[in-house]
Amino acid sequence: MGRREIKVRLNGTDRRLEVEDQVLLIELVRSLGLVGTKLSCDTEVCGACTVLLDGRPVSSCTTLAIEADGRTVETIEGLADGTRLHPLQQAFIDRFAFQCGYCTPGMIMAAKALLDERPDPDAAAVRHWMEGNLCRCTGYQTIVEAVLDAADPARRLP
Amino acid sequence: MTERHRVAGTSAPRVDGIAKVTGAARYAIDLSVPGMAHVIVVRSTRAHARIKRIERDAAAASPGVLRVITGDDLLAAGLTPYYGHVVADHPVVAIGKVRYHGEPVVLVVAESRREAAEAADLVEIEYEELPSVTDASEALAPGAPILHEERGARVGDEGMDGGEAGLAGNVCSFAQVEWGDVDEAFKRAPVVVEGEYRFPMLYGYAMEPYNALAFFDQGDLVVYSSAQHVYMVRRDLARMFGLTLARVRVIAPYVGGGYGTKSYTKVEGMAAMAAYFTGRPVKLDCSVEEAMLTTRSDSAFIRARSAFTRDGMLLARDFEIVMNSGAYTDNSPLVNQKAANRCFGPYKIPALRVRSTSTFTNTVPASSLRGFGAPQGNIAGELQMDEAALRLGIDAVELRLRNILGPGEELLPGKRGLDADLKEDLRSLASSLGWPGAGPGSVGLGVSASDAGAYPTSTAAVRIHSDGSVTLFTGSTELGQGSRTVLSQVAAEELGLTLENVAIVGGDTGVVTYERTTGASRTTTVTGRAVQEACKDARRRVRELAAQVFGVPVASVEDTVAGVRVNGQELGYGAVIERWFGVGGEVLGHGAVRKADGFARMPPFWEIGCSGVRLTVDRETGVVEIEKLATVGDVGFAINPALVHGQDAGASMMGLGAALHEELIYEGEQLVNSNVVDYRVPRFSDLPKDVDLILAERRDGAGPYGAKGSGEGASNTIGGAVASAIGRAIGVFPHQLPATPERVWRLMRSAEAATKHRG
C-alpha cells in the first residue's frame, strides 16, 4: 500500500505524479484539472472517458493510473495547438457533430486514434471503429460526416 | 410574405462549439470548490417497507465521515422535506417508509468519495416488508398495496388538469377528454378496429448523470446542478429550507443531455440537505445506475377502438390508458394529461372519449421524457389508422389525408387551431419514403400534433454595452438543443448585430431573468419571443437616451440597423450610450411574454410529428434493419436549420431506440437492467443507411419570424411507424414496443401458425 511515483508524458508535457495503485486513470486526469474527459457509464460501454494511451483509445474509467507510467497520455485538452483547433475539432463544429457535448471529448479522441492509424477511412470503417462510443443527442450521422471531413479536407462543405 | 433576415435563418456555428470540442465546457459534474465534501446515497433494498431502524453509528465513526443523515433528521430540524411541483409527496430521503427499490434512505457525507463509500457500506437498515406492486393494472385492482395512505400537499404551481376528485387508492392522477356521443357512434359504425397496445418504461440516458454541488453562503443557498428548470428547482429548495426566492440561487452550467429527464428537482435536495447539516459545500454525483434509479418514463397499456365509415372517415375514437408512474407524483399528472390529449391524433373526430389513469407503483418514479405521453399514445392511435387502412382496403396515407385537420382547425375544444399544414407534411414524407414502397423493405409512417410549449411564461434581458456589443440574459439552460445559439441569433437579428457581438449568460437564477422551464420544445418559440421583446425594449431605451442627448422629441428618433438616426445623424448604440452617460454606461432592455397576445390561446404552438421508416425484417431472427429514415420538421421557420436537423435526427434515433431495443425490465421488485450494458441505447451501427431530414417552413408559428418548436416531434411517431412497417413486412402488426428481434420472431411464428391453421 502507498503511493507510487509514475512518469507520464501528459499532453506533450513530462509529469512526475504520485498515485496509489487502485486509482483509475480518469480519477488522475480529472484531479489534475483536465475535466474534459467525462465519466458516464463507468462500465467501458459508452466511451465518454476515452483517452489515448500510447496512441490507443482506452476506457480511462477502467484503466489504472499506474498504467500510464513511462507512456504517453493524450486527453482532449491536448489536441488544439493554442487557439488553433485540430482538424477533427473544426470538423465537429462545422458539421454540428455534437449537441450537449458530453460524449464529444471521447468521440474526438477515438476519432483521432482512427485517423492516426488510418488517414483515409470510409464511412463503414468510421462506424465500426466508433461503435463503442455512444451519443444520445445527435443520431450519429453528423459525427460520421465530421470524421470523414477531417480525413479528407476536400469533402468539407463550402 | 418572405422576410429577409441577416442572422436568423442561417446555420450559424454553435456559440458553445469551441468550448465543447476542446473540453473547456464545464458541466455541473466538473465543478468543485475548496473544502468540498462528498455525499454517497444509501438506497433502499426493498420495494415497499417500513423503516424500522437505521444503524448508523459504525458509519458515523468511519474515517473521514462528517455526518450521516436520515429522514428523521430532516423532520427534527423543522425543514420541509417533501418536494414536488404538482403534489409535494416526494421526500428528499425516505421518511418512515420506502416506496421503491433504490429509493434514497440515508446520506453519508465525508471528506472524500472513497471514505463516504466505505462508510456507506457500514450503514444497516432494518425493514418491515410490506406487500408491493410493480404492475399498474395490479396496482389499480381492489386490495392492492397502497403506496400513499395520505396524499401529499397540492402545490399551486402546475395544473392537475383532470381534477383531484376520485384520486383514491393508487391513482396518481386522472385525465379525461371527451366530446360527442361515443357509444352511439360505435354502435352504428360499419367498421371498428380494436386493440391493446403496450409502450415500455424507458430511461432517457442523458450521458451526464444527475449531480449537484450545494453550499450555504451566509445563509443563502447556492446549488450548481444538471437541472433543466433552474427556477423550478429554486422554488422547491426555497420551500424546503423556508427561504425566500431571493435567498436561493440555482445554476446550471452546460447540461450533458436533458431530454426532459432533468426537468424539476432531482438530487438537489439531497445535496442541499447534506450542506445544511455539515456546514460544508457538498458534491453529490450519481452513477448512471443511480440515475436509472432516480427517474424513468411512464410505460403505458392502452385499449383503443376506432370507428370508421366505409370510406375511411373517422366516426369515433375511444382510448383507455393506464400509465405506470412509479412511486411518487413528480410530473406524471402532466404527462398523463398530455397522453390523453395526444393519443387520438390530428384528425377530425366527431366523437371522442379518452380516459387516462396515472398509477402509483413500487417502481422508480416516472417523469418527463421526450414526447411526454405522445409516443405512448401514438403506438395505439397511429397503428390503428394502419390497421383500419388494411381492413378497409384504403391506402394508409390516403386514409390519413382524408381525416387530417387543416390549418386553423381545432384539435381540442377552445385551444389554438392547428398551426400547420399537416397534409402537405405527410405528402412530403410519403414521397421521401417512396410510399407505398418500391425497392427493398416496407414503409411505415405516422403523424402527430402535440400541445407543446408548456406554459408561456418567459422573460429575457439584454444589456447593450458602451461599445455596442450585447449580453443576453436568459433563464433557459443549454442542454445541447442549441438554446444559447438560437436565442443569440434572435438577439443579433433584432439588434442588427453579428453573432460575434452577442454574448449570452444563461441558467443562473441569481444573475439572469426568470424562465419558467427549458423543455416541451418551447425555447425557440416562447423564450425567443421574450428575447424579441427585450430587444425592442432596449431599442426603445436607446431612442429615449438619444432624444435626451439631442433635446428632441423621442418620436423623431428612428431605428437604424444597429442604432438610431436623430437630426439626420446616424449613431450606433454605443455612441448614444456614451454620450448620455458621459463615460461608460449601458442600456438594459427587458422583455416578458405570458399567456396573452400571441400566446393567449394554448398551446403556444402545436409540435408536429411526421416521420417514418423503410425497413427490412430478417425472417430467420426477427432483426429489423432500417433502410431509410425520413422526418419532416414543420417548424414554421428554422432560425438555425442545422440545429433543427440535429433535433430531428436525435429525436428520431431516440424513437428508434424505444421502437426496437429499449425497455426497463422489472423482475419482481427489482429493476434488472439498470445499467448501460443491459439497457441498450442506439449506436453507430443503428444508423439507417439513408436519412432524409426535411424542413417545412410556412411561417405559421407564434414564435419569432413564424417559428415553432422542435425536439420531440420526430420521435413521437417513430414507434407507430416502425410497428406498422414491421406489420406490413411480416403480416401481423406488433402491438408492443420495443419490437425486439425475439418479439418479431414470435409474431412471425404466430402469423405462420395462424396461416397454417386457416389453411
Next chain:
Amino acid sequence: MVLRRFDVHRATSVAEAVALRQRYGEDAAVYAGGTELLLAMKLGVARWPHLIDIKPIGPLRHVAATKDLLRIGATVTHWELERDPVVAKALPALARLEAGVANIRVRAAGTLAGNLAFAEPHADPPALLVALGARVVLESAAGSRALPVSELITGMYQTALGPDELIVAIEIPLPARDVRIAYVKFQVLERPSVGVAAVATVRDGRFVGAPSVVVGAVDEVPRAVPTAELAGADVRDPRTAEALAQAARAAVDPSDDLAGSADYKRHVVGVFAQRALGSLMAGAA
C-alpha cells in the same frame, strides 16, 4: 465507482508471477489488460487485495508462427492480434474475429489470454479456439503443462487453472491450406449472445471428414457440436444445413436472460450454424 484499495505487484518473470500466486493465493488475481477484472472489482462482484501484473514479462508479448503452430503470448492484446502480420498470414480468421471483439477500447487493452482466464460466457474467442483445437500453455511451481481450451473453461467465470497456475501462451495448431474457417455471431445487447465457429476441409463440394463446429456465447461454456454424421456430406445440400442446425440446437442448453428466452436462443443457434456453413463456403481460410 471507486476501487477499494489494492496493491499491484509487477512480475518481471514467469517464475516471479508463479511465486506471487503461491504467496497470495486467493487474495491475488493475475492482471494484464484488466478490462474484465477491474470492471468486476468496480461492480463489487469480486475483490482482490493484490494484482499480479504480468505485462512486464517480455516473452509473454510475442506472437510467433511456425509451419504448424501459431503461438500467442499471454499479454498480447486483441488490438495487436487484429493487426499482427504473422497472424494475418498464418490465421486471418483469427484476425477477423479479434477485430470484432467488444469495442475498440476493450480491444486496445484486453488480452486474448485474459479473455480465456476470465471465462466470461458471452465472449467470441473461445468458440473459434476450441474449433481449431487450440490449447493454453500453463506454468506453475510444478512446471509446465498444456491444456486444450475446451478443458480450460469449465463453467461461467470458472477455469481449470490451479491455484498457482497462469496462462503463458495460447497455441493454435495451424490448419492445412485448404481448410476453411468461419466465425459468425449474433448480438442484441452489449455482449454476443450466440457465436458459431466452423472449421472444415471441403473438396469437390463435400466435407472431408467431419467439420469442427463449436457454439459459443450462448451457453455456460463453448459447446462442440457432434458432426460425425456430416463427414463427407454435400456442403450445399439443404439437408446438410438442416442437420447441422439440428445438431447445434441440440448441443446447447441456453437459459432465459435479458438477451432472450432459451427457445429463441436455441432457434438462433440453428440459424447461425447454417450461416456459419454459408460463410465457410463463401470465404477462404
